[in-house]
Amino acid sequence: MPQLRTGHWLKGDWHVHSRHSTDTSHNPVGAIIAFAEEIGFDYLAITDHDNHVLGAVADNTWADPDHRSETVQLLYGAELTAPRGHINILSATPYDHQRVFDARDARDWDLLAVKREPGVHFSANHPTTKNHYGYSFDLADSIEIWNKSTWEKNIPAQRIWDDMLLSGRMLGARGGSDAHHGLPPELDFTRPQTLEATANYVGTPTTWLFASERSPAAILEALERCRASVSANPNNPRVELWADTDGDGMMDMMMGDNVQPTGQPIQFEVRLIGGAVPRAPYKVNIIKNRSDFACLPIDRDTQVLRFIDTPLAGERTYYRVEIEGPQSPFPQVPNCTTQSGAMVAISNPLYFNYNPDF
Structure with a gap:
């Protein structure tokens, strides 16, 4: 049985573009990182398009003198941009990265071998857009179910994720702003913005x-192990999904855990942590094996x-939850709350009787 564990809840963004992607505007690396520091982020991945910097991401984004922070854990990454989609x-x-870029059109089994050489993480980007992820999901370590602030456009991506979960794949879900056109370097929020x-x-x-722990390696491990949830903005509450697997009243199973069910009833617990609008009428949509299980109000106190x-x-069974309700304000990005609609947060699943090697 899983045990309660110690660790840290860390927040960040997995998909951001800087001026080193030629399809961006006034989005310097230093401005992005300064903004992440200002809003209290713990980690950040700047993932420039490799084809827009001729594949030499390491000589551009990573070598940028402003690619540094004392408070934000910075990961190394790039958006593989290929005819079969984006990773x-x-x-x-x-x-x-040049080695991965050169293999972008290879057969999946050949690309898998290239992936294993440096031990990098493959995350399926925006799987239902015109630049959708078109590779095998057996290559993917995680999937982007929420791309940009607009939730409605991400509903098909969520369906693909549910399809993968129902088929037996333990596939971690994440968000990504995919921001291309950002704030000016001085971060003057009083000036007109794009x-x-x-x-x-x-x-x-x-x-x-x-x-x-607070390290890039531990952060990537948490994503791959589905120990994650996604909020519409950093000021929204974080959703956590737990379960009491042995009936002792202690929640000992968390998102990403996989246990063998005994056939006995299990108590589940949904928590909203921080950021909630006081006494707001949040509701919890419970999804079980791709189907709506229940829609229940959360206790307002x-x-x-x-x-x-x-x-x-x-x-084989999985459970995950979605939280709907009012959006918490994000003054630096004021229009994001209308784009997200009622979708506040989404959890990763709890798994029962899954084969972790599948």
């Missing part, structure tokens, strides 16, 4: 991760909801 290549340390900067910038959405269900012994 965020992510790593805790510098790697030979529409994207006021509706979609760093942190819209925000991905929360439960990591064993405790921001906790408990429910009971029985995952059958010998059968």
Whole structure:
């Protein structure tokens, strides 16, 4: 049985473009990182398009003298941009991205071998846009279910994620602002900004991760292990999904855990942590095996909801939750709240009777 564990909840953005992507405007690396520091981010991945910098990401984005921070853990990455779609290549340390770029049109089994050489993380970007992820999902370590601030356009991506989960794949979900056109370097919020900067910038959405320590390696591990949830903006509450697997009243199973069900009822617990509009009428949509299981109001005082269900012994089952309600203000990106609609946060799943090697 899983045990309660110590660690840190960390928030950040997995998909941001700087001026080193030639399809961006006034989005310097230093401005992006300064903004992430200002809003209290713990980690950040600047993922410039490799084809726009001729594949030499390491000589541009990573070598930028402003690619540094004393408070934000910076990961190394780039957006693999190929005829079959886009993949965020992510790593805790510098790697030979040119090697991955050169293999972008290879067969999946050949690309898998290239991926394993440096041990990088493949994350499937915006799987339902015109630049959709067109590779095998057996290559992917995670999937971007929330791209940019607008939630409605991401509903098909969520469906693909549910399809992968129902098929037995334990695939971690994340968000990514995919911000291209940002704020000026001086971060003067009183000046007129581009529409994207006021509706979609760093942190819209925000991905929360439960990591064993504050390090790039631990952050990537948490994403791959599905220890994550996504909020529409960094000021929204974080959603957590737990379960009491042995009936002792202690929540010992968290998002990403996989246990063997006994056929006995299990109590689940949904928590909203921080950022909630006081006494707001948040509702919890519970998804079980791709189907709507229940829609329940969360307690307005405790921001906790408990429910009971029985995952059958010998059968594969997953649960995840979505939170709907009012958006918490994000003054630096004021129009993001209207773009996100009622979708406040999404959890990663709890798994029962899954094969972790599949």
